[in-house]
Amino acid sequence: MADRGSAKIGVCYYPEHWPEDMWADDARRMHKGGIRRVRIGEFAWSRLEPEFGRSDFGWLARAIDTLHAEDLGVILGTPTATPPKWLVDRMPDMFAIDLHGRPRGFGSRRHYCFSHAGYRRECARIVTALGAAFGQHPGVVGWQIDNEYGCHDTVRSYSESALLGFRHWLKERYGTVAALNEAWGNVFWSMEYRNFEEIDLPVGAVTETNPAHRTDFDRYSSDQVRELNRVQTDILRVLSPGRDIVHNFMTFHSDFDHYDVMEDLDVATWDSYPLGSLDVFPADPAHKAAFARTGDPDMQAFHHDLYRGAGRGRFGIMEQQPGPVNWADYNADPLPGLVRLWGLEGIAHGAELVSYFRWRQTPFAQEQFHAGLILPNNETDRAYAEVQQLARDLIKLGDLGATAPAKVAIVNSYEARWFLAIQPQGKNFSYVEQIFSIYRALRAMGLDIDIVGPEANLSGYALAVLPSMPYVPPLLAASLEGFEGQLLVMPRTGSRTASHRIPTNLAPGPLAGLLGIKVTRVESFRPHSAIRLVFEGEHCTFDRWREFVTVTEADIVARVDDGRPALTRKGNAWYLAGWPDATLLALILRRLAGEAGLALESFAPGLRTRRRGHWCFLFNYGPEVADISGIVRGELVIGEHVLPVGGAAVWREGPGN
Amino acid sequence: MADRGSAKIGVCYYPEHWPEDMWADDARRMHKGGIRRVRIGEFAWSRLEPEFGRSDFGWLARAIDTLHAEDLGVILGTPTATPPKWLVDRMPDMFAIDLHGRPRGFGSRRHYCFSHAGYRRECARIVTALGAAFGQHPGVVGWQIDNEYGCHDTVRSYSESALLGFRHWLKERYGTVAALNEAWGNVFWSMEYRNFEEIDLPVGAVTETNPAHRTDFDRYSSDQVRELNRVQTDILRVLSPGRDIVHNFMTFHSDFDHYDVMEDLDVATWDSYPLGSLDVFPADPAHKAAFARTGDPDMQAFHHDLYRGAGRGRFGIMEQQPGPVNWADYNADPLPGLVRLWGLEGIAHGAELVSYFRWRQTPFAQEQFHAGLILPNNETDRAYAEVQQLARDLIKLGDLGATAPAKVAIVNSYEARWFLAIQPQGKNFSYVEQIFSIYRALRAMGLDIDIVGPEANLSGYALAVLPSMPYVPPLLAASLEGFEGQLLVMPRTGSRTASHRIPTNLAPGPLAGLLGIKVTRVESFRPHSAIRLVFEGEHCTFDRWREFVTVTEADIVARVDDGRPALTRKGNAWYLAGWPDATLLALILRRLAGEAGLALESFAPGLRTRRRGHWCFLFNYGPEVADISGIVRGELVIGEHVLPVGGAAVWREGPGN
Amino acid sequence: MADRGSAKIGVCYYPEHWPEDMWADDARRMHKGGIRRVRIGEFAWSRLEPEFGRSDFGWLARAIDTLHAEDLGVILGTPTATPPKWLVDRMPDMFAIDLHGRPRGFGSRRHYCFSHAGYRRECARIVTALGAAFGQHPGVVGWQIDNEYGCHDTVRSYSESALLGFRHWLKERYGTVAALNEAWGNVFWSMEYRNFEEIDLPVGAVTETNPAHRTDFDRYSSDQVRELNRVQTDILRVLSPGRDIVHNFMTFHSDFDHYDVMEDLDVATWDSYPLGSLDVFPADPAHKAAFARTGDPDMQAFHHDLYRGAGRGRFGIMEQQPGPVNWADYNADPLPGLVRLWGLEGIAHGAELVSYFRWRQTPFAQEQFHAGLILPNNETDRAYAEVQQLARDLIKLGDLGATAPAKVAIVNSYEARWFLAIQPQGKNFSYVEQIFSIYRALRAMGLDIDIVGPEANLSGYALAVLPSMPYVPPLLAASLEGFEGQLLVMPRTGSRTASHRIPTNLAPGPLAGLLGIKVTRVESFRPHSAIRLVFEGEHCTFDRWREFVTVTEADIVARVDDGRPALTRKGNAWYLAGWPDATLLALILRRLAGEAGLALESFAPGLRTRRRGHWCFLFNYGPEVADISGIVRGELVIGEHVLPVGGAAVWREGPGN
Ligand SMILES: [Zn+2]
Ligand SMILES: [Zn+2]
Ligand SMILES: [Zn+2]
Known part of the structure; x- marks a missing residue:
C-alpha cells in the first residue's frame, strides 16, 4: 500500500x-x-x-x-x-439461511452462504x-x-450446506461421536447422538441449546470465512505477485x-x-x-x-x-x-x-x-x-517512522466473545464493552497500547491486561506463566475448557497456579444494582458481575464491602473478581501501571495522544478548546498551543521522552 | 348522503x-x-x-x-x-403474504391479497x-x-399474485429492463436485471433493498387498492344509478x-x-x-x-x-x-x-x-x-350552508409518506407528525384550513404550506411557481426524483428557481439533541433534522446558531431548513400568516373554532372550563358563554367577520 | 413422600x-x-x-x-x-409447532406436541x-x-395433530357446527363454518381471532396436558402400587x-x-x-x-x-x-x-x-x-402436626387467566399480579391463607376473595350464594359466559342477584393515569381498570371522585369496581377481615408468619434486622428475639391463640 x-x-x-x-x-x-x-x-x-x-x-x-x-x-x-442475479438464479441454494429458516435473498448485498x-x-x-x-x-x-x-x-448461516459442512467439521475434530457426546456433555438432557448424521445446527430448539454445540458452530462458521477468503488469496498470490x-x-x-x-x-x-x-x-x-x-x-x-x-x-x-x-x-x-x-x-x-x-x-x-x-x-x-x-x-x-511496540498490551480474543455471548449469565455482560473500557482507561493515562491476539508473544510488555477469557488455550497459559510484566486478569478467565465445560479444578482453570486463587461462585447484577467497595480511599462498585474467590496462594489487595476478595495478587499476577466501574478500573490500572514503572498523564476528557517514530500526536475530541502548552514537549510542526475541538497537534519528541 | x-x-x-x-x-x-x-x-x-x-x-x-x-x-x-371460509378454501392462494412469507389467513377479516x-x-x-x-x-x-x-x-402483500402483477406493472412503466436498471441505479450493488422476470418483490434481502424498488412497489400496491375498488364501483354505477x-x-x-x-x-x-x-x-x-x-x-x-x-x-x-x-x-x-x-x-x-x-x-x-x-x-x-x-x-x-374554501392550504401527499418511510435517514422523521404539527399550529391561530392533494389548484389561497415532499411532480412545481400567496416549503422537499434519485441539481430540485437555494447536506438528530436558533427573540431549536443550505437568490431570514441559514425567502417563497420545535413553527407560521394578511387569534390550549356557512362553531377540549365571551361575536344559538370541557357553542357570524 | x-x-x-x-x-x-x-x-x-x-x-x-x-x-x-434423537427422527411430526408454523425441534428439552x-x-x-x-x-x-x-x-402447539385433535374436541363439545357458530358468534365477521373440518387453529389470521375460538383452544390445550399425564399415571397405578x-x-x-x-x-x-x-x-x-x-x-x-x-x-x-x-x-x-x-x-x-x-x-x-x-x-x-x-x-x-384450614380463602382459576389474556382490554391487566397483590395484602396482616380452586367448598371460611373471574361456573355461583363469610368480588367477575360472550343480563352475570349490581361500562388506564377516591380518609386510586356500576340492591360503601360507585355491598357480598392501588386494597381487606372477626397484625415489611400444627413460624425477608419480642408468644425453639435478615424463628403457640 x-x-x-x-x-x-x-x-x-x-x-x-x-x-x-x-x-x-x-x-x-x-x-x-x-x-x-x-x-x-x-x-x-x-x-x-x-x-x-x-x-x-x-x-x-x-x-x-x-x-x-x-x-x-x-x-x-x-x-x-x-x-449478480443470473448467478444466484442458477444456484438458489447458495443463499444463507437465517435463524428462522428463511433464505437471505437477492436485492442488496452479501447474499451468500460461506x-x-x-x-x-x-x-x-x-x-x-x-x-x-x-x-x-x-x-x-x-x-x-x-x-x-x-x-x-x-457469518452464521443455517443452510443445508452449513449443516453438512458442520457435521464434517465435527467429525474431523472429534473422530467419534462418543468423543463428541462426552466433550459436549450430551447426556445432560438426553441429547446424545448415535452418529454425526444425527447432529443438527444449534437452532430451532425449544429452549437454549448446548453451549458446547453453539461454541463449535461459532468456530465452524468462523472457519468458513477464512476458507472462502483463502480460496481467493491462493489464486491471487499466483496471478498477482508482489501486491x-x-x-x-x-x-x-x-x-x-x-x-x-x-x-x-x-x-x-x-x-x-x-x-x-x-x-x-x-x-x-x-x-x-x-x-x-x-x-x-x-x-x-x-x-x-x-x-x-x-x-x-x-x-x-x-x-x-x-x-x-x-x-x-x-x-x-x-x-x-x-x-x-x-x-x-x-x-x-x-x-x-x-x-x-x-x-x-x-x-x-x-x-x-x-x-x-x-x-x-x-x-x-x-x-x-x-x-x-x-x-x-x-x-x-515527511518520514513518519515506524510504530514502536507499546509498553502495554491488551489481549483480545474472538473466541472469548463467542463464549460470553452464548452464556452471558448476566444480560449486560458484554466483552466489547469491557475490553473497550480497559482500553479507554489506559489511553486516558497517555499510554500507547498494543492490542494483541491470544497467540501473541507478550514478552517485552511492562503491563498486560487479559479481558474475560473463559477458555485460555495452553499456549497462552504458558505465555502468561512466563510473563514478567504486571498482569491483570479479568473475571471469568479460565472458567471454561475448550469444550465449554467448567474445568475440573474450577476457574481460573489453567491459571490457578499463576493467580493463586479458585472461583467457587459467580453472580450478576441488574442495572443500578451493585456491590460496594473502597479502593485507595475511593468509593467504587462492582456492577454487572462479581465472583467469590478463595485465595490459595495470593494476597488480597482489596475486599468488597461484604469482606470477600475483590482484587488479589500473586507476585505480578493480579485478579479482579468483578466488573469494575470506571473509577475502580482507572485506579487499578493506574496502580498496576505504577508497579510496571510506566509514566502516566492525566488528560482532559477529550484529549488523546499517540506516538509514531519520533512524532508525538495530540488530538482534541472536545468538548472544550484546550491549552496544550503544558503537554507539548517539543516544537509544534502541526497545530498551535491552543487546540480547538477537532484540532490536531504534532511535535517531535525530545530525547528526554 | x-x-x-x-x-x-x-x-x-x-x-x-x-x-x-x-x-x-x-x-x-x-x-x-x-x-x-x-x-x-x-x-x-x-x-x-x-x-x-x-x-x-x-x-x-x-x-x-x-x-x-x-x-x-x-x-x-x-x-x-x-x-367466507368456503370461498377462501376454494382459492387458498388468495391470502395476502406477509413480510416473512406467511399467509395472512382466515379467522378475522381483510384476509385477501389485492x-x-x-x-x-x-x-x-x-x-x-x-x-x-x-x-x-x-x-x-x-x-x-x-x-x-x-x-x-x-395493503402490501408479498404473494405470487403480487409478484406477477408487479412485474407487469413495471413493464408498463419502464418498457425495457434497461430503462428500469438505469432509473433505479441497479448498477450500485450489481443489482441489475436482464429481464422483468428476474425482478423479485423488495423483501427477504440481506439488508435494505433499493429505495427505488420499494418506491415502485409502494406505488404498485396502492394501485391495486384503487383497482379492486374500481371493480366494484364500475358495477354499482350501472346497477345503482344515483346513489x-x-x-x-x-x-x-x-x-x-x-x-x-x-x-x-x-x-x-x-x-x-x-x-x-x-x-x-x-x-x-x-x-x-x-x-x-x-x-x-x-x-x-x-x-x-x-x-x-x-x-x-x-x-x-x-x-x-x-x-x-x-x-x-x-x-x-x-x-x-x-x-x-x-x-x-x-x-x-x-x-x-x-x-x-x-x-x-x-x-x-x-x-x-x-x-x-x-x-x-x-x-x-x-x-x-x-x-x-x-x-x-x-x-x-337549520340550513347549515356550504363550507367555504379556506384561506390556508396544506398540501398532503401519500407518495411523500412512502418516500420518507423508505429512507427516513433519522429514525424519528415522521411525515404524519410533521403535517399534523403544521395543522395544529395553524388551527391554534383560529384559522380554517384546507388540506389538499398534490394535484389541487392552489390559486386563491393566501397561505400554503408544503410539508416535506421528496418528489415534487412537475404539475405541482408549476402550480407553486404561479402561486401568489405566501408559501412555506418544508425541508427535504424536492430532494428526490420520481425514481427515488437525487436530482442532478440537488435539492430542492424543481423548486430551485422558486426558492433560490440549494441543499448540499443534511443531518438528523437523536431525541434530546438539537441545534439552537433565536427567532423573533425566542429561543428555539431544530430537532430531528436540519439542512445545509446555499443561498443562490434568496434572503436569509433566520440563521441557526452556527451561522447557517435556517429560514430563507425569495419573494413569497419561504424555505425552512430544519424540523422546527413547536415554538419556532408557530412563530414562522404566524409571520407568514401576517404577511398573507390573515387575521389571527390566540386561543386557550383546548379551544378550537371552525366556520361553516354563516355559522361559527367553538369547541372546548379542555382541560379547563372556558369563558368565551371575548371570542363569541354574535348571538349563541347553541351553548353558553361559560363553556364546559366537552362543550360546544355556535353563533351566527356577524357581517363584520 | x-x-x-x-x-x-x-x-x-x-x-x-x-x-x-x-x-x-x-x-x-x-x-x-x-x-x-x-x-x-x-x-x-x-x-x-x-x-x-x-x-x-x-x-x-x-x-x-x-x-x-x-x-x-x-x-x-x-x-x-x-x-432422544433416534426417537424423534422416527416421528419428526411429533414436535410442537410454534405460532409462526415452525417446528420446535431437538436440541434442548420439551420437544414434543402434547x-x-x-x-x-x-x-x-x-x-x-x-x-x-x-x-x-x-x-x-x-x-x-x-x-x-x-x-x-x-403447552400450546399449532401442529397438524393439534388441529385434528381440536376439531374432534370441538365436535364432542358442541355436537353440531351450527351450535358452535352460535356459541362463538361466528356471524360477526362472516367467520361461520359449514363443518368441523373447516375450523383452523386460532393462529395466522390477519388480526385478532374470535376470543371464543381462542378460549376453546386454550381449554383443549390444557386437556392434552392432563391426558398425557394420565397416560402415565394409569400405567404406574397398576405397576407401582402404594407409591x-x-x-x-x-x-x-x-x-x-x-x-x-x-x-x-x-x-x-x-x-x-x-x-x-x-x-x-x-x-x-x-x-x-x-x-x-x-x-x-x-x-x-x-x-x-x-x-x-x-x-x-x-x-x-x-x-x-x-x-x-x-x-x-x-x-x-x-x-x-x-x-x-x-x-x-x-x-x-x-x-x-x-x-x-x-x-x-x-x-x-x-x-x-x-x-x-x-x-x-x-x-x-x-x-x-x-x-x-x-x-x-x-x-x-419433631412432629410437625397438620396444616389446619385457614380462615381466609382466595379462589384461583386458570380459566380466568386465559380469558383475561385473550382480551385484556387494558394492556396491563394481569391476573397473576392481581391475585398476588391480594395474597400479599392479606398475608401482611398476619393471616394464614388457603388458595383454592373454583370447585372448592368454601364453607367454613370467614373471608373469601374472588379475583377477576370473567366466567363464573354454575357450581361456584351456587357456592357463593350460600357462602356465609365476607366475600370480596373483584372487577370483571361474571362478565363473560362459558362461550366467551357477554351474559344477557350483563356483568356480573350469575352473581347479579348475590351482589345487587349491574356493570354497564368499563375503562382501562395507561400507567400513571388513574382515577382518585378517598377511602377511610386515605387518598387512593383505581388504576389499570374501573367499571361503571349500577346498583340494583346493594349499598354504596365508597365512591370514586366522579361520584360513581367504587365499592358496593349487599349483605356479606362486596364488589370492587376497579383495580385498587396497594393502599386501597389493604384498607378494604382490613375492613372485610374486621367484619369477618379475624384478628389482624401489622408486621414490618419483610416479616411473615405461618402456623402449622402447634408451631408458629416467623421469617425475616429484610431489609432490616427485626426485634420480634413483641410478636413471639411462646418459647422459641428455633431462632432468637433479634431476627437477622434471612433468619427464622419458631415457637409453640400458646392456648390463647
Ligand atoms: Zn503527482
Ligand atoms: Zn321521521
Ligand atoms: Zn440414617
Whole structure:
C-alpha cells in the first residue's frame, strides 16, 4: 500500500456508476486532492459478467488505465460480496439461511452462504479471471478480497450446506461421536447422538441449546470465512505477485476470528465510521450527545491498535467517513476538522493508508444519504478540502517512522466473545464493552497500547491486561506463566475448557497456579444494582458481575464491602473478581501501571495522544478548546498551543521522552 | 348522503347479528334518536352466500324494508372485507403474504391479497348480485365499498399474485429492463436485471433493498387498492344509478393514495375514534393523559379537512366512537358531551353524515368491549342521549350552508409518506407528525384550513404550506411557481426524483428557481439533541433534522446558531431548513400568516373554532372550563358563554367577520 | 413422600452424569447432610434406551440400590420431557409447532406436541418398562411424571395433530357446527363454518381471532396436558402400587389447569426459585433491588398455599434453589441463611418434601451456571451446610402436626387467566399480579391463607376473595350464594359466559342477584393515569381498570371522585369496581377481615408468619434486622428475639391463640 515510514491517502471509487467521460477529470481531481490510492471494483460483478457466459472487462481496464495515468495506485476489489442475479438464479441454494429458516435473498448485498461449495467455485472463477486480466497491471498495487465480511449478520448461516459442512467439521475434530457426546456433555438432557448424521445446527430448539454445540458452530462458521477468503488469496498470490492483499474489516465485529483470516492477508484494513458507530454503540445517551459530531475519543484508536495487531504491524483505513452517513439511527454532521483529524489519528497509530469512502456521493440506490468528497452534482463537498489538508500534513511530517511496540498490551480474543455471548449469565455482560473500557482507561493515562491476539508473544510488555477469557488455550497459559510484566486478569478467565465445560479444578482453570486463587461462585447484577467497595480511599462498585474467590496462594489487595476478595495478587499476577466501574478500573490500572514503572498523564476528557517514530500526536475530541502548552514537549510542526475541538497537534519528541 | 347544506345522523347496524323480531323496534328507536342513515351489510357475506352456489338475500331485503319503513336511508356495504371460509378454501392462494412469507389467513377479516385476480372476480360476482338485488331499492341511498382498506397492514402483500402483477406493472412503466436498471441505479450493488422476470418483490434481502424498488412497489400496491375498488364501483354505477358510493377511510393511514381511490367515489367518509387514535399516536405521555377522555383537540378536525379535500368537498364520518373502544392499548371512557361534540365538530367542518359505530354493543366475538348506543341487554347506553342532543342541535341550526374554501392550504401527499418511510435517514422523521404539527399550529391561530392533494389548484389561497415532499411532480412545481400567496416549503422537499434519485441539481430540485437555494447536506438528530436558533427573540431549536443550505437568490431570514441559514425567502417563497420545535413553527407560521394578511387569534390550549356557512362553531377540549365571551361575536344559538370541557357553542357570524 | 406430620429433605441427582464409582460416596454424603429423598432419572431416556430397540436399565437399578443402601427413598422421574434423537427422527411430526408454523425441534428439552398420538404411545411404552422394572422396588417411594409441564411455553402447539385433535374436541363439545357458530358468534365477521373440518387453529389470521375460538383452544390445550399425564399415571397405578405420583409444577404458570392435572396425582410438588422468579416478575425495579438476595417475601408462600390447595392438602418443593441460578436475566447470590429459610418456610406451610436442585453443579451443557449443594470439583458448596441446619431444625420440631384450614380463602382459576389474556382490554391487566397483590395484602396482616380452586367448598371460611373471574361456573355461583363469610368480588367477575360472550343480563352475570349490581361500562388506564377516591380518609386510586356500576340492591360503601360507585355491598357480598392501588386494597381487606372477626397484625415489611400444627413460624425477608419480642408468644425453639435478615424463628403457640 505504502512504503515503510510513509502513508498514502486513498479514496473509494465506482467508475461503473458514472459516465466514462467523467473518469479522467475524476482522476485529475483525486490527484490534485493529494490522493494516491483508489479502491475500485468490489461491487461490480454484474458489469464484469453481465450474464452467464459473457464477461466484459474492457471498461475496468480503461478505468485502471485512467487512474494509473494520474499516478493513482489501484486497489482492486473482488466482487464476491455481490453476486449478480443470473448467478444466484442458477444456484438458489447458495443463499444463507437465517435463524428462522428463511433464505437471505437477492436485492442488496452479501447474499451468500460461506459454506456453499458451488459459490466458492464461482468466487474462484471470477477471481481467477480478474487476476489473469489485471494481476500484473502496473497500476494495480493491491487487492481487497470481498467486502466487510460479516456485515449485516452474515457469518452464521443455517443452510443445508452449513449443516453438512458442520457435521464434517465435527467429525474431523472429534473422530467419534462418543468423543463428541462426552466433550459436549450430551447426556445432560438426553441429547446424545448415535452418529454425526444425527447432529443438527444449534437452532430451532425449544429452549437454549448446548453451549458446547453453539461454541463449535461459532468456530465452524468462523472457519468458513477464512476458507472462502483463502480460496481467493491462493489464486491471487499466483496471478498477482508482489501486491498486497487486504480485507476491509469492521467496527466491533465479533462473529469470526480476524486473526485467522489475517493469516492469509498482508494488511489489516478497516472501515472507520466514527459518528455512525457511536450512534449504534450501547453507550449512555449523554455520552452519545457529547461526542455526536466528533465520534468517541477512543473508538477509532481502539480499532487502529486492534488491526495493527491483527496485521502484524501493517494496517490501514480502507473506508473513512467524510460527512454524515446513511445507516445509523441518527446521522449527524461531523464538526469541521474531524475528517482530517480521523485520518491523521490513523496515521499516528501507524496506518499506511487512509482511504475515504466515497469519492462522489451516489445519487441513486441504497446509500444516497452517504456523503462523499464530491457532491452528486460534481461540485466538491466540504470533506475534499480536509483531505487536502491531510495531504499537506503528510508532507510536513515527511518520514513518519515506524510504530514502536507499546509498553502495554491488551489481549483480545474472538473466541472469548463467542463464549460470553452464548452464556452471558448476566444480560449486560458484554466483552466489547469491557475490553473497550480497559482500553479507554489506559489511553486516558497517555499510554500507547498494543492490542494483541491470544497467540501473541507478550514478552517485552511492562503491563498486560487479559479481558474475560473463559477458555485460555495452553499456549497462552504458558505465555502468561512466563510473563514478567504486571498482569491483570479479568473475571471469568479460565472458567471454561475448550469444550465449554467448567474445568475440573474450577476457574481460573489453567491459571490457578499463576493467580493463586479458585472461583467457587459467580453472580450478576441488574442495572443500578451493585456491590460496594473502597479502593485507595475511593468509593467504587462492582456492577454487572462479581465472583467469590478463595485465595490459595495470593494476597488480597482489596475486599468488597461484604469482606470477600475483590482484587488479589500473586507476585505480578493480579485478579479482579468483578466488573469494575470506571473509577475502580482507572485506579487499578493506574496502580498496576505504577508497579510496571510506566509514566502516566492525566488528560482532559477529550484529549488523546499517540506516538509514531519520533512524532508525538495530540488530538482534541472536545468538548472544550484546550491549552496544550503544558503537554507539548517539543516544537509544534502541526497545530498551535491552543487546540480547538477537532484540532490536531504534532511535535517531535525530545530525547528526554 | 344528505342534501346540500344539511347533514344526517347515522348508525352502523348488523341485523344479521340479532333475531329478526328485534329489527322493527331497533328501527323505531333509531328514528326516535334522530338517526336517518344506517350502514349495514359490510361483513355479512357468509349470510348472503352461506355456501358455494347458494345465496340468501331474503333477510337483507327484509332488513332494508324494515329500516326504510322508519325513514332510514340505507348505506349498503359490499362484504368484500370478509370472504367466507368456503370461498377462501376454494382459492387458498388468495391470502395476502406477509413480510416473512406467511399467509395472512382466515379467522378475522381483510384476509385477501389485492392483486389476486380470482378474488377480484369473486368481488365482482357478489357486488353484481347485490347491485342487481338492491341497487334500485328506494331505501338504499348509498353504497360503501369494502371496509377500511389497509386496516391491519393489509395493503402490501408479498404473494405470487403480487409478484406477477408487479412485474407487469413495471413493464408498463419502464418498457425495457434497461430503462428500469438505469432509473433505479441497479448498477450500485450489481443489482441489475436482464429481464422483468428476474425482478423479485423488495423483501427477504440481506439488508435494505433499493429505495427505488420499494418506491415502485409502494406505488404498485396502492394501485391495486384503487383497482379492486374500481371493480366494484364500475358495477354499482350501472346497477345503482344515483346513489352515492363511498369508502370508510381511517385515521393517519398512509399505505395507499386516498386521492386515487377517491377518483371513483362520491363522498370521502372516515372512521373517527378520537380516544383510541390518540392512545396509539406517538404523542408524549403527558399529552395523552391530558386528553385521554376528550381526544386530541386537532386530530378529528385534521381528518375532517383532509377527507373534505379528498372528497372534493363531500365528506362524512362513517364510524364515530360512542364510548370506550376495544382496540387501543388502553381504552378510556369519553367525558360526557364528547360523543355529541365530535359529531357537531364534524358538521362544522362540512360533514354531511355523522354515523355512530355501532347501534348495539356486540355480546360476542372480537369487539365485545366496543361500546354502542345500546347495551347488549338492549337498554340504551349513555351515547344514545348525546346523539339525540346532536339531532336537536341540527334542528336549531337549520340550513347549515356550504363550507367555504379556506384561506390556508396544506398540501398532503401519500407518495411523500412512502418516500420518507423508505429512507427516513433519522429514525424519528415522521411525515404524519410533521403535517399534523403544521395543522395544529395553524388551527391554534383560529384559522380554517384546507388540506389538499398534490394535484389541487392552489390559486386563491393566501397561505400554503408544503410539508416535506421528496418528489415534487412537475404539475405541482408549476402550480407553486404561479402561486401568489405566501408559501412555506418544508425541508427535504424536492430532494428526490420520481425514481427515488437525487436530482442532478440537488435539492430542492424543481423548486430551485422558486426558492433560490440549494441543499448540499443534511443531518438528523437523536431525541434530546438539537441545534439552537433565536427567532423573533425566542429561543428555539431544530430537532430531528436540519439542512445545509446555499443561498443562490434568496434572503436569509433566520440563521441557526452556527451561522447557517435556517429560514430563507425569495419573494413569497419561504424555505425552512430544519424540523422546527413547536415554538419556532408557530412563530414562522404566524409571520407568514401576517404577511398573507390573515387575521389571527390566540386561543386557550383546548379551544378550537371552525366556520361553516354563516355559522361559527367553538369547541372546548379542555382541560379547563372556558369563558368565551371575548371570542363569541354574535348571538349563541347553541351553548353558553361559560363553556364546559366537552362543550360546544355556535353563533351566527356577524357581517363584520 | 413423608409420613403425616413430618417432612423430608430431598435432592435432585443425576447419576448418569457422573462416573459410577462416585455414586456410593454421593449417597453417603447425602445421608450425612440430612437428605432422605432423591429424585432421579427424569432426563435419562437416552441412557435408558440408547437406540431403537435396545434398552439398558442396569445402571439405573444400580443407582437406586446405591441410594437405597443409604436409606434414601427414590422418586423416579419418567423421562418423557427429553425423548432422544433416534426417537424423534422416527416421528419428526411429533414436535410442537410454534405460532409462526415452525417446528420446535431437538436440541434442548420439551420437544414434543402434547396432541401427538404416536408420542403418547412412546411415553406409555417407556413408562410401562420403567414401572415393570422398578415399580415395586423397595427403594422407590414415588414417581414424578415428566418435568415442568409448560416450561418454555410448550403447552400450546399449532401442529397438524393439534388441529385434528381440536376439531374432534370441538365436535364432542358442541355436537353440531351450527351450535358452535352460535356459541362463538361466528356471524360477526362472516367467520361461520359449514363443518368441523373447516375450523383452523386460532393462529395466522390477519388480526385478532374470535376470543371464543381462542378460549376453546386454550381449554383443549390444557386437556392434552392432563391426558398425557394420565397416560402415565394409569400405567404406574397398576405397576407401582402404594407409591405417590407427583409432578413438579412451576412459578406463576398459567397455561394449563393444574387442578385438572392434579386429579390424577397424589402430591402437588413445585419448583421454587425465589431469586430467579423475582428477577423475571413484572415488579418495579426498586422492589426487585430490595429483595434481590432474599426473594420476594410472599412469592414462595403464595405457591406453597396454591399447591397445598391443588394437592388437596399434600404438597412439597421438588426443586429448591440452593444458590445462583442460570436462567434469569440477572442471577444474584442468596444471602446466607436463605437456602435454609426457604426450606423451613415450605415446611411451615405444610410441605412434606423440600428437595434441593441439584446435588452437584453440572460442569457441562446448559445449566453450568446453576449452583448445587456440591461444587463441580466435588467440594461441598455453601448450601450443603444450610441443608444440614434445616435437618437439625426438623429434629428440633419433631412432629410437625397438620396444616389446619385457614380462615381466609382466595379462589384461583386458570380459566380466568386465559380469558383475561385473550382480551385484556387494558394492556396491563394481569391476573397473576392481581391475585398476588391480594395474597400479599392479606398475608401482611398476619393471616394464614388457603388458595383454592373454583370447585372448592368454601364453607367454613370467614373471608373469601374472588379475583377477576370473567366466567363464573354454575357450581361456584351456587357456592357463593350460600357462602356465609365476607366475600370480596373483584372487577370483571361474571362478565363473560362459558362461550366467551357477554351474559344477557350483563356483568356480573350469575352473581347479579348475590351482589345487587349491574356493570354497564368499563375503562382501562395507561400507567400513571388513574382515577382518585378517598377511602377511610386515605387518598387512593383505581388504576389499570374501573367499571361503571349500577346498583340494583346493594349499598354504596365508597365512591370514586366522579361520584360513581367504587365499592358496593349487599349483605356479606362486596364488589370492587376497579383495580385498587396497594393502599386501597389493604384498607378494604382490613375492613372485610374486621367484619369477618379475624384478628389482624401489622408486621414490618419483610416479616411473615405461618402456623402449622402447634408451631408458629416467623421469617425475616429484610431489609432490616427485626426485634420480634413483641410478636413471639411462646418459647422459641428455633431462632432468637433479634431476627437477622434471612433468619427464622419458631415457637409453640400458646392456648390463647
Ligand atoms: Zn503527482
Ligand atoms: Zn321521521
Ligand atoms: Zn440414617
